Amino acid sequence: MKTKDITQKIGFAALFTCMLVTLFFLGAIIYFIAARGIKVISWEFLTQIPRGGMTQGGVAPAIAGTLYITLGAIAVSLPLGLACAIYLCEYSPKGIFVNIIRMSINNLAGVPSVVFGLFGLAVFVKLFGFGVSILSGSLTLGILALPVVISATQEALTAVPHSLREASLALGATKWETIKKIVLPTALPGILTGIILSVGRVAGETAPILFTAATFYTRRYPDSVFSEVMALPYHIYALMTEGTHPEEQTAIAYGCALILLVLVLAVSGAAIFIRQRQRTQNA
Amino acid sequence: MHNNIKMKAEGVDFFYGPRQALKNINLDICEKHVTAIIGPSGCGKSTFIRLLNRMNELIPNASLKGRILLDGEDIFEESVDAVEIRRRVGMVFQKPNPFPKSIFENVSYGLHVNGVKDNKLIERRVIASLEKAALWSDIKDRLHESALKLSGGQQQRLCIARCLAVEPEVILFDEPCASLDPISTGKIEELIMELKKYYTIVIVTHNMQQAARISDHTAFFLLGELIEMGETQGIFTAPRDKRTEDYITGRFG
Numbered sequence: 001m002k003t004k005d006i007t008q009k010i011g012f013a014a015l016f017t018c019m020l021v022t023l024f025f026l027g028a029i030i031y032f033i034a035a036r037g038i039k040v041i042s043w044e045f046l047t048q049i050p051r052g053g054m055t056q057g058g059v060a061p062a063i064a065g066t067l068y069i070t071l072g073a074i075a076v077s078l079p080l081g082l083a084c085a086i087y088l089c090e091y092s093p094k095g096i097f098v099n100i101i102r103m104s105i106n107n108l109a110g111v112p113s114v115v116f117g118l119f120g121l122a123v124f125v126k127l128f129g130f131g132v133s134i135l136s137g138s139l140t141l142g143i144l145a146l147p148v149v150i151s152a153t154q155e156a157l158t159a160v161p162h163s164l165r166e167a168s169l170a171l172g173a174t175k176w177e178t179i180k181k182i183v184l185p186t187a188l189p190g191i192l193t194g195i196i197l198s199v200g201r202v203a204g205e206t207a208p209i210l211f212t213a214a215t216f217y218t219r220r221y222p223d224s225v226f227s228e229v230m231a232l233p234y235h236i237y238a239l240m241t242e243g244t245h246p247e248e249q250t251a252i253a254y255g256c257a258l259i260l261l262v263l264v265l266a267v268s269g270a271a272i273f274i275r276q277r278q279r280t281q282n283a
Numbered sequence: 284m285h286n287n288i289k290m291k292a293e294g295v296d297f298f299y300g301p302r303q304a305l306k307n308i309n310l311d312i313c314e315k316h317v318t319a320i321i322g323p324s325g326c327g328k329s330t331f332i333r334l335l336n337r338m339n340e341l342i343p344n345a346s347l348k349g350r351i352l353l354d355g356e357d358i359f360e361e362s363v364d365a366v367e368i369r370r371r372v373g374m375v376f377q378k379p380n381p382f383p384k385s386i387f388e389n390v391s392y393g394l395h396v397n398g399v400k401d402n403k404l405i406e407r408r409v410i411a412s413l414e415k416a417a418l419w420s421d422i423k424d425r426l427h428e429s430a431l432k433l434s435g436g437q438q439q440r441l442c443i444a445r446c447l448a449v450e451p452e453v454i455l456f457d458e459p460c461a462s463l464d465p466i467s468t469g470k471i472e473e474l475i476m477e478l479k480k481y482y483t484i485v486i487v488t489h490n491m492q493q494a495a496r497i498s499d500h501t502a503f504f505l506l507g508e509l510i511e512m513g514e515t516q517g518i519f520t521a522p523r524d525k526r527t528e529d530y531i532t533g534r535f536g
Binding site for chain 1: 336338341343366367369370373374376378380381382383384392393395396397442445446449
């Protein structure tokens with residue numbers, strides 16, 4: 001009895017410690033980025049263009065660039081991924097063929113992002129002639145986000161009870177009406193989770209936009225999808241590796257990191273809010 | 284049987300892949316009567332009832348021989364639309380399966396998918412259906428609350444209301460009380476007896492007392508075969524087949 005109790009206590013203690021360590025790193029990341037980044041954050045920093053060889057002014061074009069590219073990537077991956085997942089889940093005949101497709105999609109998720117970058121350079125920038133632009137970057141990041149969107153959507157669709165589909169069909173609804181009016185709304189919270197995850201991944205990616213969308217410095221805001229843009233992740237990278245005023249540049253890099261962090265958290269927060277509201281409405 | 288025959292199975296064989304689930308079923312379902320289908324688990328009674336509104340089509344590798352007639356017309360004929368059959372032949376399932384929507388939306392759903400656009404008409408039909416399903420007085424103040432907040436028995440009555448809203452001619456009940464307590468079961472049974480004035484009803488049940496209480500005709504299935512069918516009273520008091528007698532007296536099942 002006693003040794004059993006002790007084993008149990010040690011078990012709990014070990015699990016609790018691991019949880020604490022994880023929490024510590026999470027807290028440390030937020031603390032260090034916030035503490036260093038907050039020093040340079042000001043209204044000017046958020047709204048001005050960079051000046052003085054990256055040591056003064058703000059990073060507004062990089063914020064705008066990141067927003068454009070991220071929105072573009074979602075616009076690419078959402079309809080494609082949703083349609084693909086619906087087809088795979090609801091329409092495709094089950095069998096080896098579909099399993100191979102599913103496996104390929106999962107493998108796509110494991111491909112290093114710099115490979116996507118090279119692919120984007122070869123196909124969108126050169127072959128299609130979109131140049132280094134928002135369009136090329138959005139397409140590249142969109143494809144990068146596809147597997148996340150597809151597998152999350154598939155999971156959410158599979159989780160919708162079969163009995164609901166039957167109920168709908170038994171009332172004289174067609175398969176498409178059933179998917180549109182019953183299955184998709186029920187799966188929505190799960191699908192949103194997938195989108196949150198992909199937004200987080202897409203907004204912070206550096207490698208895929210390195211060759212396809214980002215530029216180190218521009219004084220202009222983008223005026224079309226064919227403009228090249230500054231972007232926060234790449235801007236951080238550039239500040240830390242190039243230029244001649246490392247001290248000022250490092251401070252600005254932390255500022256950018258903080259903005260990126262807040263942006264991703266804000267998107268996640270909004271999506272979680274929507275998801276939660278949906279859930280309480282349904283429950 | 285001298286009544287009008289609403290549905291008819293003629294020489295029905297049904298296969299799940301190589302496995303035969305139904306063997307040469309011949310059975311008449313009378314208009315505005317309750318037909319109960321009884322039998323032990325795996326005897327093919329659920330398989331059979333799901334043929335009557337073509338729900339088994341959703342299963343891959345299933346195949347059917349023979350004919351199932353609705354008002355004399357073969358519902359598996361190529362020119363016949365399964366969606367239209369399912370509107371005419373409604374179904375209430377074993378476990379209550381309301382949509383994760385409001386009570387009102389649950390009932391109006393079938394009207395929307397069947398192209399009813401007039402909101403006044405939809406509202407009238409929703410209320411009438413809820414009244415017919417004996418649910419209206421329970422929920423009239425919370426029509427727009429989630430259907431998932433209702434109790435199991437209320438959910439099942441909501442599913443019945445949802446089915447009534449599209450004005451089917453036949454209603455199939457696939458063990459509708461399997462997951463309900465005795466009081467809710469009693470309410471559903473009363474409701475079925477009331478509904479048979481307007482609808483043709485087929486009910487699959489594990490519960491022989493239930494079949495005896497509410498049905499006019501009873502069919503006994505065993506291992507995919509229809510062993511015996513007739514007036515409920517006759518089946519329960521003087522079964523012709525030894526196997527029927529063994530089953531209803533509880534010797535197996």
